[in-house]
Each structure stands twice: as structure tokens, then as C-alpha cells.
Amino acid sequence: MRKLFGNRRRGRDSLGGFDGHVVRNAERDLFLFKRRLAIAGLAVIVAFGGLIARFVYLQVYRHGHYETLAESNRIAVVPIAPNRGVITDRNGVVLAQSHSAYTLEIQPSRVRDLDATIDALAELVDVTPRDRKRFRKLLEESKNFESLPLRTKLTDEEVARFAVNRYRFPGVEIKARLFRHYPFGEVGSHFLGHIGRINDKDLEKIAEWEATANYKGTDYIGKLGVEYSYERELHGTTGVEEVEVDAGGRAVRTLSRSSPVAGNNLRLSIDIKLQQAAEAAFGERRGALVALDPGTGEVLAFVSKPGFDPNLFVDGIDPASWKELNESPDKPLLNRPLRGAYPPGSTIKPFLALGALTSGKRTPTQSISDPGYFQIPGHSHRFRDDKPGGHGMVDMHKSIVVSCDTYYYVLASETDIDDTHAFMSTLGFGGLTGIDIDGEQPGVLPSRDWKRKRFAGRNYRDDHRKWYLGDSISAGIGQGYTAFTPVQQAHAVAIVANNGVAFRPHIVKQVEDVRTGEVRQVAAEPARTLAVKPEHLALVREAMVGVNKEGTGTRAFAGAKYVAGGKTGTAQVFSLKGEKYEASKIDERLRDHAWYVAYAPADAPRIALAVLVENGGFGAQSAAPIARRVFDYFLLGDPLAGPAPVAPGGDPEDESD
Numbered sequence: 001m002r003k004l005f006g007n008r009r010r011g012r013d014s015l016g017g018f019d020g021h022v023v024r025n026a027e028r029d030l031f032l033f034k035r036r037l038a039i040a041g042l043a044v045i046v047a048f049g050g051l052i053a054r055f056v057y058l059q060v061y062r063h064g065h066y067e068t069l070a071e072s073n074r075i076a077v078v079p080i081a082p083n084r085g086v087i088t089d090r091n092g093v094v095l096a097q098s099h100s101a102y103t104l105e106i107q108p109s110r111v112r113d114l115d116a117t118i119d120a121l122a123e124l125v126d127v128t129p130r131d132r133k134r135f136r137k138l139l140e141e142s143k144n145f146e147s148l149p150l151r152t153k154l155t156d157e158e159v160a161r162f163a164v165n166r167y168r169f170p171g172v173e174i175k176a177r178l179f180r181h182y183p184f185g186e187v188g189s190h191f192l193g194h195i196g197r198i199n200d201k202d203l204e205k206i207a208e209w210e211a212t213a214n215y216k217g218t219d220y221i222g223k224l225g226v227e228y229s230y231e232r233e234l235h236g237t238t239g240v241e242e243v244e245v246d247a248g249g250r251a252v253r254t255l256s257r258s259s260p261v262a263g264n265n266l267r268l269s270i271d272i273k274l275q276q277a278a279e280a281a282f283g284e285r286r287g288a289l290v291a292l293d294p295g296t297g298e299v300l301a302f303v304s305k306p307g308f309d310p311n312l313f314v315d316g317i318d319p320a321s322w323k324e325l326n327e328s329p330d331k332p333l334l335n336r337p338l339r340g341a342y343p344p345g346s347t348i349k350p351f352l353a354l355g356a357l358t359s360g361k362r363t364p365t366q367s368i369s370d371p372g373y374f375q376i377p378g379h380s381h382r383f384r385d386d387k388p389g390g391h392g393m394v395d396m397h398k399s400i401v402v403s404c405d406t407y408y409y410v411l412a413s414e415t416d417i418d419d420t421h422a423f424m425s426t427l428g429f430g431g432l433t434g435i436d437i438d439g440e441q442p443g444v445l446p447s448r449d450w451k452r453k454r455f456a457g458r459n460y461r462d463d464h465r466k467w468y469l470g471d472s473i474s475a476g477i478g479q480g481y482t483a484f485t486p487v488q489q490a491h492a493v494a495i496v497a498n499n500g501v502a503f504r505p506h507i508v509k510q511v512e513d514v515r516t517g518e519v520r521q522v523a524a525e526p527a528r529t530l531a532v533k534p535e536h537l538a539l540v541r542e543a544m545v546g547v548n549k550e551g552t553g554t555r556a557f558a559g560a561k562y563v564a565g566g567k568t569g570t571a572q573v574f575s576l577k578g579e580k581y582e583a584s585k586i587d588e589r590l591r592d593h594a595w596y597v598a599y600a601p602a603d604a605p606r607i608a609l610a611v612l613v614e615n616g617g618f619g620a621q622s623a624a625p626i627a628r629r630v631f632d633y634f635l636l637g638d639p640l641a642g643p644a645p646v647a648p649g650g651d652p653e654d655e656s657d
Contacts, residue, residue, distance in 0.1 A: 267511075
């Protein structure tokens, strides 16, 4: 029995698992296999279906998009900077123009080791320490992906040396760029201005113009003077070039090109030869001169001494030059005609006289007795005249010719300062003349309201804000709070010379559209006409002629072949507190400023000007000879060059101004 059951157990194991083996169900296994195969097949079909659907989506529905991306990888769109417009003087002499030169440029994002790359490049081309400093400065100010110049104005030999070794320098290229050139250097630097690299402030301004696209590829923009004020005329229209590039980013061929359009050309009213003569007349003296055509408002000469060389800024000014210009006590970067406000001294007297005639405060024949001083009743202080003992009986004509301070002390004491302010403002004082270059300052034409605002705040007491009679008397001889700019002075004397008709001063005479060839004239429309009587203007002009015939300008205009009207002025820089003025005992920069305003010829004025010599002393000695030199050149073509002589000293009466 044991054997029998033992055999049966083993048999069951072999057939149904009695011996530990499982009997496989073939049908069930086949079913499972087919099910798994179906699932796998379905997954494969779904996967391939998804791929096919994706391919259809990308190739059919998104074809245009990816074709554009592919083309962008193959085609580079390169902006082409336009040639900046040419600036010439009134006779067509070029004052500023652009020229093309090769530049070695680095794209920092494509260079692993900048220092090593620059060192290697220095073995091929001349890279100075200044070039390295400028590059580092640009790198700090610019985006990492921008192409930045390392060396500019490469020679043909340097270009050839780099071209042979270009494969060694990924991210380094030779580019042709436009550079501005000012052939006359310092001459006219303050009205011309200069260009400089575009900064964040410039980008904001460009965005305000909605011209961002038009400045793609442009690195420089006008910073001062005409270059700044007429930037949108001078810049032009940026072009575009589509270039096929290889995998290394190198251009293979040009596919299309839209040429840039150069900026418009400007013809200025400046006569550069007259400008040179005027600047030479100053010599090493500091100061300003503005000469206008009284019948049009055109600026004939615009001098600010000392000046600067605008070429220094074209390629990025080096730190040493910038420090020298910025820290110089002579302030060569200061635009004196527009931004320098100086006490006018006695040059204010013809304008005050015209105001007194207009208001009825004075008549032509009304006289005062000048004892040599003026004293406010009840006060011990005396306002001194320059001539000890005085000028005797003085009428209006004589007050201008001999520059009698006492006459204007008395006039100021009898005239309300607000009335004086109202009349003087019609001549352009205390406001902007509207000249077409940026940066003009209004100067100071005092009034009660001006003083209240000037001394507002907790740091000042009520008596600081009050207007006193002494304030009026100081203003009556162009001192105290009064301060005018040279362009205001030139503008005012031009109005007097032009019989009361005022034209807005402007430096740009014509704008030439390079696309159409059309020349647009800058209109010389009268800004306003003074509400004064012709006979009053005639009296003042006759007295100004007398200044050069028998008064304070006699020596400077001795022997002139024309008749000129003028007025000298001496502006006190600091108070002597009653002491006698002796220039030789005073520091040079504390000496009086010298003024001279004038026009010529007297019967039909073609030029009116204002001259200021800083710390020059008497206007008759320092400023009037410069005006004489300018008039001689403009009216007679006198080629005399060099500094104008300082007129010799003389009697106090002769030099009182």
C-alpha cells in the first residue's frame, strides 16, 4: 500500500504538481501572451501616432514659425549706421563731418579670457594703456553681448595682420565705423559742441522720440551745442543688411540691403574766419563774445574762452584729458555766453536811460548836478562816482558818454524796481533769448518778487526778503543782484541798433535735406517790437556813438574808418568796502570784469556785439579793443590777427565806465 500511494503521490506531482512541478496550461499561456502583445502593440501604435501627430503639427501647422527661426539662425540682420550730417559755416567751410575708419572690436560674451585675448591682440596691433582703460570703462557701462571697440582707426597694415590671424580670436572682429572730425579744433567748440557714446540718459531721450529702432547700430549721439540741439536733423536714417552667416558667425554673403540715409546738412550763420579773428583777439584772456546781425538775429560769432578740442570726445576722452578740462580753474567747459551770468556794470546805462525816457521819468534835457557821489537822505553812506569831484551838470546824453554813476544813482532812487524790471524784461533780460542751442540760463533781473523767492525759507529772516532803496541804487549801475549773460547783452544792444525790433538769436541758417535736396531757411521773423518812441531810441544811439567819439571808448576806436556806437562797463567782482580800487594790489581772479557792448556802422548797423573779459579791469582798456578788432575784420576785411592790444590807461574820467 505504501508503495502504491507513494507511486500515486509521485504521479500526481508529475501530472498536477505532486512532485513540486506545475503543469502549464497552454491555452491560458497563449491567451496571456496575446493580451500582452496586443497591449504592447497598442502602446506602439499610440506612441507612433503621437509622434506622427507631433510631426504633422510641427511640419504643417508650425511650419512658418520654425522656418523663420531656422532662417534667423542662418541670416543675421545687421543695422547700418547712417553718415552724420555735415556742418558748415555761412560760406560753406566745413566745421564738422564724418569719415570711415577700421575698428578692432570684441564681443565679450564670446571671449573666455578677455585679458589673455587683449594681450594676444596687442602682439598684432598697437594697444595702448589708454585703449585698455577705455575698453574696461565701456565694458562696465555696456551689456555683455555688445560689440565694444578696443582699438579705433587701425592702419591698413594692422588690418592685414589681424585678418591673417583672425581664426585665433573668436568673438573679435574688424568693423568699419564712422568717426566725427572737427577740422578747426578748439575754434567754435562751444557752439559746435561734440558727440559722445550713448548712455542710459540718452537712451531714455531716444525712447521719448520713439526712435529706438533708428538708433540700432549707432554708438554716438550729440552731447553739446549744435550737435546736441540738432541731433534729430543730423542723425539720419539707419539702414538694414541681411547677411548669411556660417556656424562660426562669419558672414558668407549679403542677401539684401536697405541703404542708410545720411543726416541732413546744416549751414550755420557763423563766419568761421570772423570767429577765428575774435578768438585770436582774446589771446590768453578768459571771456566771451557774441556778435549778431541785428536785422536777422543770425549769430556771426560765438566765443567762449578758453575752449576745448571736441575731437578729444569723439573716440572717448581719456581720464587725464578729462581731469585737466574738468578741474582747470579757467573752466574751459563752461559755455560763458549762455551760462555765465555777470554783473553788467555800466553797460546797463543806455537801457535804463531808454526806460526812463519811455516812462517819462526823464526828459532828454533834464540835468542833475553831480558832486561825485550820491547820498540817501538821512544816511551817512555815500555811493561814490568814479570821478572825484563829479562831472558837474549832467544830462542824459552826457550820462552815457562819460558813464556818470551819480546820474543813475539818482534815477534808480526815483524809479520803482518793479517798473525797471518790467521794462528791462522787454529787452530780453531776466529770461531766455531763445537761441537755438541748449543750456541757456536766464541770468538775474531783480525785482521785489524775485528777492522774496530768492530768500524764501527758514534760513533767511524777513528783512532778507525785503527790497531796500540801497538795492535799487546798486541795480542802477548794474551791480548788486543784477547779472546778465553775454548773449542777453548782445541781444539787447541788437534791439537798440535795429530800432526796437527784436529777432530771436539763431546759429543755424539753413537745413539741407539730403534726400530731396531741399534747403529750408531758418526764418528770421521778428520776435517782438519794443514799445518805445523812435526819437528816444535815436537819442540813446547818438549817445552811444558819443562814447566812441568823446567818451570812454575814444582810445579804442581812434582812427576807425567807420562810426560805431558802444558802451563800456566795469563790473565789480567783490566789494572793496570803500577802499580805492588798485588792480595791481588785487588777486587777478578778484579784479573787475570788463564789458563792452556795441554796434556798427552807426547809421545802418550790420553787426551788434557784446564782449566780456573776465577780470579784465576797465571795459575801455580790455573789452573795447577786442570789439574794435572784430569790427575791423567784419566791416573792412582787415586780416590783422593775434591778441587785441590793451588800451593804455588815462585820466579817471576817460576810464570811468
